[in-house]
Amino acid sequence: MIFDSINGGEKRIEVKNALGHRYIGDGLCGDGIRIDIYGTAGNDLAAFMNGPTIYVHGNAQDGIGNTMNSGKVYVDGDAGDVLFYGMRGGEVYIRGNAGYRVGIHMKEYMNFIPKAVIGGCAGDFFGEYMAGGYLVILGLNAGKVPILGKNIATGIHGGRIYVRGSVDADRIDRAAKSSDIDEEDLKLLKPLVMEFCRAFGLECTKILDDRFTKLIPASKRPYGKHYTPGWHTITDRKAVVPGSFEENGYPAVRNIRER
Amino acid sequence: MLYQPFVTNYYDFKVVRDQDRCIKCQGCVTQCSYDANFWDNDRQMIDSIHSKCIGCHRCEAYCPTDAISIQRNPSQFRENGYWSKEDIKNIYLNAETGAIVVTGMGNDLQSQPVYFDRILFDACQVTNPSIDPLREPMELTTYIGNRGRKLSDTKAKKTGLIRLDVPVMFGPMSYGSINLSVQKALAASAREHGTLWSTGEGGLHSDLYEYGPNTIVQVASGRFGVHEEYLKAGAMIEIKIGQGAKPGIGGHLPGEKVVDDVSRTRMIPVGSDAISPAPHHDIYSIEDLRQLIYALKEAIRYEKPVGVKVSAVHNIAAIASGIARAGADIIVVDGYRGGTGATPLIVRDHTGIPIELAIAVVDERLRQEGIRENVGLVAAGGIRSAADTLKAIGLGADAVYISTAALIAVGCTLCQQCHTGRCAWGITTNDSYLSKRQNPEIAAELISNLLGAWEIEMKEVLGSMGINAIESLRGNRERLRAVGMTESEMQVLGLKQAGLGM
């Protein structure tokens, strides 16, 4: 139904009394389209979405932004598990808490960079297998509770995670390395936090003044040593016949005219 | 050899070069991508480091004077029916590196039975005349999808069936794991023969969008290259839950193979490993699978069928039944002899079940439940010939996938080094030096010839069975017989012992 009205040229749609209705915004594309959802949005909100903006005035469930390509989603409430799975672009802002396995395998290329901001806390396996994008979590309502669960950023090999406050080292997977943020990071973080505050009517200067921890990949190939190298690489030909390679690693050959 | 770890001494192949025949043309030196052959300027001759040779036969094939012969290393361990050379070498490798032994292609163990080789076709004699394929029309066309959909189901009605002019499709081999030129060749051949090819989990390269109507777009757990245009580009969407070569674990593209263009299509950093997670993290139950199937159907507005590909495992019959009820239009079952670009050796050789058994039990279970017509069934995993194709169809499949066979058609010699990114035949690599070795025009012709030849072979066998349409063979176990199998094997397959009549 939503699809048909958009096809018909509608640019603003309101969904009232949403009670876990799934697949809203699924595969929708187009510019300048805005959908307002009143109630609880169901699973796979904005999955494969490419362009439109969705406002959820309430909570949302699992799978938001699943493989989303571009567009914006704002959730004025809590959200469920497995958010932003394979997200490739666009922005998602969640005011409240999120569940586990958030931000798995987000990826980026050139100017397609997915960005997600969560205002509350999240569960285990945050940012698993990340290959790109920015994941920000603020824990505004955290109090004494840790903002994130265990096994943070397992297998991360691209992208970055910003956590407000500090993170226990033993919750972070060894694929990631943590540090404080610098000027560059602040430049990336500021617009995201400001947009988050603007959307949900919050004061942003205090948040930005807080200390943030940055998590980035320790290596591009966290599992490089995990697998045996190719059989042919174990023998080192350079040690045996050093002259058999040219400078660029190309095999040395005899020119046919030197016969 | 000096300075080298001891494990290298136990190499498998020797590059035997007849120095009298060698004209020192340098061909073998430039062609060996594993650096086994070299020009020795001091001794003014060409020689080889045998422990680097992995038996791809490229140098041998390209030697103009046939001076090279790749032979098994005559130096052998004492004969041992229990500890094979492979077992011993793998322990040396584990000890030397502390890492998992990785390999490519499919399960090569001789110790496990091949059921295809124990199944025989019936032929017509006397009581039932054969049909002459040279002079009479024979139909290899079939349709896959939900044939049993109700007219009252408006959404399901919109989804069409896929027509295949030959019941052989090209299985999923991702861009990154294989050369773009080979994908182009597969796409062109698929279009020419009225069948489909699959993108695999690496996304659809922009050059290949023109082949959309013959393309199966795959959505795997890594979601590489998946966006809404991609989903709409294909003739069918396939959700990859698993693959026969490595059931239960995700795809793996080693960092060596992630070059610039691959990095762009997959949206991951150059040189990083592209490891797809083992499960789809949004599929933790059959209901979750149903959710993803319908999420995809919504995204493409029900216009095209959505299939699910699973590896053949113990409970495959129940799993397939669940998938059919979850809304999939097509189920692809991938047997354990299937190939892959990179997999831990341990998983490849010891996990999964043969496709022959899997198809038989899935077909039987779906029939029993009365839902066989609601899904198309595709068999994959080590289909080597037109004979295997027909046997798979006889056991219950609608169509088959071939992947390894298609790569062999363009030159592959099954050296199992796909994961290194150094394929000497330029098939499983996108390296700038090596990918030139696959000329897409030549490759397209070879693959097209393969399909053409199999079409004729299938018609010959069908004709000899007195059948003139492939759909008459589907699930027709009565026209197959088993030799050399145990009672329980025949029972699982639903076949009679050869010698027994109707």
Place this chain on the structure above:
Amino acid sequence: MKRVYPVEEYCVACHLCEVACIVEHSKSKNLFYAFSEKPKVNSKIEVEMEGPISFSASCRICEHAECVEACPVAAMWRDDETGLVKVEDDRCIGCWMCIMACPQGSITPRQDHDEGLRIADKCDLCPGRENGPACVEACPNNALVYEDRDEFAKDRRTLKGSMHIFIESDDTAIQE
């Protein structure tokens, strides 16, 4: 006029074109003997390799044939009927002027001190060979093609001699 053109994107640097050229131009035509035959036979096509780029280059049969212009004894001449540039072995004195003049480096010295041989050598498009030039047939990846691309030339004209017009007047503008 048909020429042998390299297709750079398919060349795998296998050197089979060079081997085929040598065998074809040998006296024995014996694959196993041609490389050790006396007098020594050269390959007239050469594989250029620089990083991943490789292709096989032979005589371009230029419109402006510098080699014909450079030859002091008219051993290098153009056959006006076919447009091909050929070297007359009996007249060649081995001065190598043509080798220096060739912009592509496709002419090679053919020397055999034992036999007293010293002449210039270049591609002759394998005249009289049934399947066309040997290198094109030998290439396993279709990286060499034997085709006529002259239709793309701005104006088709018959090739004569070196196509250099001798300038007699003080006016240095080239006249046709």
